[in-house]
Amino acid sequence: MNKYYEKVKGILEQCFQTQQKDILKAAECGAQAVMANKQLFFFGTGHSHMLAEEVYYRAGGLKNIKPILESALMLHEGGTKSTRMERLEDYAAILLDEHKVEAGDVLFIISNSGLNAVPIEMAIGAKARGVKVVALTNLNHSAPAKPRHRSGKKLYEIADIVIDNCGLPGDAAVHLDAIGLSVGPTSTVVGAFIVNAMIVQLVENLIAAGFVPQIYLSANVEEGDEHNAKMIESAAAERQGG
Template sequence: MMALEYIKEIEKNIERIKDTQMDSIQAASQLIKEAVKSKKLLHVFGCGHSQMYAEEVFYRAGGLVPVNAILEPALSLRPEAPKSTWFERLSGYAKVILDNEDTKKGDVIVIASTSGRNAVPIEMALEAKKRGIHVIALTSGEFTNDVTSRHESGKKLIDIADVVLDNCGVSGDAVLEIEGFATKFGPTSSVIGFMILQSVIAQAISDLIHNGDDPSIWVSSNLDKGDDINKEHIKQYKEKIKCL
């Protein structure tokens, strides 16, 4: 049953994460913990399907409040998905995007790019570093090592990041195949990437609490008094976070 085979591939990928990525997960969580402790923001950015990572951890019940999702419309799959591919390769665009965000030295940004080769994610990392923002890359090491950079510097996302979170995915992202059918299918980056990011944030929250801090956490608006709690969070962060 191919559905079960896909689940087994995800389970194998999770085991690889546990075996190889815990030091990076810890390092990423420490950057976020220090940023939150210092009243800074965690920004999350991606292009195309990688925008989902920003949406996953922003305004999310059980998640950190000081998270800014950078959701540039031209880089989304709406209304015409192929345009996002073109814009992701456009040199100079990342600076324009970041210039329109409220960033501070000591902030942290997660930049998600499974291949790590396109101009906008690479330039976003370079621009963030210029501003004193710590850069965490969420990518695939195997995919990155199998392709060339599309940035004029020749660098890839992993060459710039302070911390690299490897989703341990394969080149091309898809893991399933059927004999006689040429194209692989069954991508893994999203489900694994969500797990990695949520584990990083869970560790950061835990560390903050154990250090005596009181991190702001969103609660479900479908719980009693949830709206009232979240309204206070919005009031506190609305001027800093564009999407609020």
């Protein structure tokens, strides 16, 4: 446990020191989209989908955030199935169509390896639609790895902005000599910091620009339900008006 704490603390510090510039870029890109009444889409497969849920409809969350949650690509229907599905080519175009991802939006793609077909094709397809793509990935894993996709590209080579989670290859950070294996993945805890730090900065940018962001409250505080219901109603009215 102590080793894991030290590993996470060290990676968080490295991430904070080396990735600030790109987190700031992502925040400004997102702020510009919000001010243009565009959407911030978050997408990940496997365990990475948790970071798409992390920022959605929660205390301190922005109304403009929309996760792309596809059950077959998550873990709900089995880990081996989701692993096979995220390697399936030509799947991403369906998701981009179904979620109506369009020019001016921003798509945040979370993929620790950055190697599998669906995240890569989400990035390619989104950019073809005029969407800015922000990748959250593990360059220590991805950069030396062989490409898996027919394009010969990895996620970080396609995205407009790349944020490195500074993890180890394979993600697990604590090596156990007794069994010759490692435990303690870091991509989720570090990734949660990255996406929330980016949103905090995004909101600060909106306020500095004189724009009032719409922020959800916790549903477990007294005024939370009423506040959030009004936001949802206003969002529905905007969609009908648009």
